[in-house]
Amino acid sequence: MQFVLEIAMGDPLYQQIRDQVVLALATGNLFPGDGLPPIRALAADLSINLHTVHKGYEMLEQEGYIHLNRRIGAVVAQPRPFRQDLGPWQQKLRILLAEAWTQGMSGEDMTLTVKDILSGFVPVDTVRPGAEG
Amino acid sequence: MQFVLEIAMGDPLYQQIRDQVVLALATGNLFPGDGLPPIRALAADLSINLHTVHKGYEMLEQEGYIHLNRRIGAVVAQPRPFRQDLGPWQQKLRILLAEAWTQGMSGEDMTLTVKDILSGFVPVDTVRPGAEG
DNA sequence: TGTTTGTTCTATAACTATTATAACACAGTA
DNA sequence: TACTGTGTTATAATAGTTATAGAACAAACA
Known part of the structure; x- marks a missing residue:
């Protein structure tokens, strides 16, 4: 990579x-x-x-x-179903969204941006395409 | 506050x-x-x-x-229509979402979380409720 | 034996975060 | 005038973080 x-x-x-x-x-x-x-x-x-x-x-x-x-x-590593505390993550997200919000970005624009980003993500519990097995 | x-x-x-x-x-x-x-x-x-x-x-x-x-x-301060580069902000958001994604959180859960957070936000170009004119 | 990989150790320089103390500048009030 | 409450500036000290550097160690393979 x-x-x-x-x-x-x-x-x-x-x-x-x-x-x-x-x-x-x-x-x-x-x-x-x-x-x-x-x-x-x-x-x-x-x-x-x-x-x-x-x-x-x-x-x-x-x-x-x-x-x-x-x-x-x-x-x-193979993705494991562990997931750490969501609390800190949510707090970070809250602050990030609040920053954009106070700068005048609309909630609609934010959800669109999120969707746009998510559309570029792929499932992780898989193997490289074209690999054997 | x-x-x-x-x-x-x-x-x-x-x-x-x-x-x-x-x-x-x-x-x-x-x-x-x-x-x-x-x-x-x-x-x-x-x-x-x-x-x-x-x-x-x-x-x-x-x-x-x-x-x-x-x-x-x-x-x-009164909110001003300046807005700094969205680039760094978007990059931060990308990484934050990628973290949750790789931990197994679904995109649906993410957009729901975002909506939930946004529902707690209020317009900023206003004055304190109850204040005079 | 030599190569390739991560690991550990020691050291250093620069920068950041926090505290501490003191003094300054300004504008209002007594 | 003197006092008070505000941010501002200066200097210093301590602790921790970031990045660099060089060296050596450990494990596994060719």
Whole structure:
């Protein structure tokens, strides 16, 4: 998969790596069983430090998105039916919507935007199209 | 208005203050013309430092939400038809939705959650109910 | 033996968040 | 005049985070 880091933005690099993987998972650019680039390779590719990439991968493992294997590298995990507290997520969503709302965006525009985003998502409990099995 | 800071969460205190104000604006707990608590009073109330509150207020002023006046304190600004780049906002929304999606939440549940949140919002280009003309 | 992978350790520099203390500037009130 | 209440500015200290750097370790495979 391709990583694009927006260095200008305020988010930490390791967070951006993590976000890119989550996004790739939702949009079907990454499937369970797929391998992520080796830490050193990605670091070189992005011209950042090995440890920064490692931190991003560690975060992803902590959240259950990938498995890290000393031998075979980082592999996208099978989606599990665990789901963490919805509370913090809902609060984040509330604040994000409130920001747009106070800037004058209509609720209709927001739901349309949400639908538009969702239309780009694909089921995650599946395997890469074209794979055997 | 009432401020509730969730200290346990990872967000900086000044960011939480800012978020609370934005949320209060969207939900009709705060109206243009309303005054925010004096910096020192709020700091004492929250048992945090004066500068932390100040930073939150500064952020709100930078974003056009409030005016800061040496004499009369912090006052909620009239909503202006400026709106900053939607790009970063959309990207944040994309990532937030992707998180829920990869955790198994359905798109239907998401749009319902959004609608539920939006149903608690009120028009912002108005004045406090019961105020004179 | 050498290569490739993640892992751990130590160190450093820069930046951020928070606290602390003090003083300043302004405008109203006593 | 003096006092009060407001935001503002300056300086400093402490703790934590972010990113970098270099080195070494561990496991598995060719």
